[in-house]
Amino acid sequence: MKFSDVAMSLKASEIRELLKLTTMPEIISFAGGLPAPAKLPIEDMEKVDVEILRKEGRQAVQYGTTEGYNPLREKIAKRMKSAFGVDCTAEDLIVTAGSQQGLSMLAQIFLNKDDIVLVESPTYLGAINAFKLVFPTIHEVPTDDKGIIPEALEKILAENDRVRMMYVIPEFQNPTGVTWPLERRKAVMDIMNKHEIPVIEDNPYSRLRYDGERVPTLKSMDTKGNVIFLGSFSKIFMPGFRIGWMVANPEIIDKVVKLKQAVDLQTSSFGQRQASFYMDMFDLDKHVETIRKLYGERRTLMCDCMKKYFPEGVTFTYPEGGLFTWVTLPEGIDAKELMPKVLEQNVAYVPGGPFYPNGGHANHFRLNYSNMPPERIEEGIKRLGEVLKRELGK
Numbered sequence: 001m002k003f004s005d006v007a008m009s010l011k012a013s014e015i016r017e018l019l020k021l022t023t024m025p026e027i028i029s030f031a032g033g034l035p036a037p038a039k040l041p042i043e044d045m046e047k048v049d050v051e052i053l054r055k056e057g058r059q060a061v062q063y064g065t066t067e068g069y070n071p072l073r074e075k076i077a078k079r080m081k082s083a084f085g086v087d088c089t090a091e092d093l094i095v096t097a098g099s100q101q102g103l104s105m106l107a108q109i110f111l112n113k114d115d116i117v118l119v120e121s122p123t124y125l126g127a128i129n130a131f132k133l134v135f136p137t138i139h140e141v142p143t144d145d146k147g148i149i150p151e152a153l154e155k156i157l158a159e160n161d162r163v164r165m166m167y168v169i170p171e172f173q174n175p176t177g178v179t180w181p182l183e184r185r186k187a188v189m190d191i192m193n194k195h196e197i198p199v200i201e202d203n204p205y206s207r208l209r210y211d212g213e214r215v216p217t218l219k220s221m222d223t224k225g226n227v228i229f230l231g232s233f234s235k236i237f238m239p240g241f242r243i244g245w246m247v248a249n250p251e252i253i254d255k256v257v258k259l260k261q262a263v264d265l266q267t268s269s270f271g272q273r274q275a276s277f278y279m280d281m282f283d284l285d286k287h288v289e290t291i292r293k294l295y296g297e298r299r300t301l302m303c304d305c306m307k308k309y310f311p312e313g314v315t316f317t318y319p320e321g322g323l324f325t326w327v328t329l330p331e332g333i334d335a336k337e338l339m340p341k342v343l344e345q346n347v348a349y350v351p352g353g354p355f356y357p358n359g360g361h362a363n364h365f366r367l368n369y370s371n372m373p374p375e376r377i378e379e380g381i382k383r384l385g386e387v388l389k390r391e392l393g394k
């Protein structure tokens, strides 16, 4: 059978294969980015589903517009102001099948083969995978503990004239947990505004802040219409609905709407109503508050346990929010090679190498703290610490 270049470029991920094991109940998995299962509000959803069908009947399961279900778009527009400081109307946004679809569509509308997309080093693996399908050059911009380094960004832009977009996660980054402070955001936006290059601000986590002050979003500082904001209900509500959204200037939204018509016509009519009716019938902010508190406790517990059980020479980030902490091992230790030993102890993490699109950096791994209950967090970190101590000869 003859397949396309895209099909031939798809590789089975060794990590995915390893992570399949992590669904076994005995595994203490810090691998995925899953919400705590006990907190998914399924009892409320029973009521929501009945109400949707009672109130909207067959309309709820009909085709709808590509832009999305209007009552949901209206609600999202309001939340853009209250939660993200962005003035916009329903017209400025499109509902997507998760922010992952937004990433994939943006790659298709901005990138030709060999065009350059800038990303943080490291960055979200799912974005790397989405971008790769259009065969761009993925250029990693150096970062520190405050995000992208402006001087490095400026230099890359001066030396490359094929940069067509930049992708960033300024709040509680996946995988590192890092948040860019205000000064850093301003500096990066000053540079990007001069160059008129689209900036994708991926923001699935910012409602999950456990300490520190809220920092303005890049989109709220956007004076040129260059920032494209991606939001998602996955981490604050339920990921299986696959509901996200994109806010961008009308020229971009127009292209994305046309593309989405070719991709999937529209996001699920029923799924969009589930999110919208839930917000009418229940208090989403109250739900967010419940999980925020829970995940915050788990973040603190995991970091305390790492301090207690990890050997000297192993460092980790202390995120102010989001779902992940990023662990750095001494140079020369490969987290992927260590993985079988860790799995033997029924513990799982995600090795850090694949978060760097151009390879290297094998001495990191990512840990998630939202999905496991406290006693399993402590036990898992203890076991992980024992493996690390043996490996480091401590």
Ligand code: PMP
Binding pocket: 033, 097, 098, 099, 100, 101, 124, 126, 169, 174, 202, 204, 231, 232, 233, 234, 239, 242, 243, 244
């Ligand atoms: N962006 C980032 C940074 C993520 O961590 C994730 C999910 N892990 C996504 C996008 C995709 O989320 P969604 O479920 O909205 O497609």
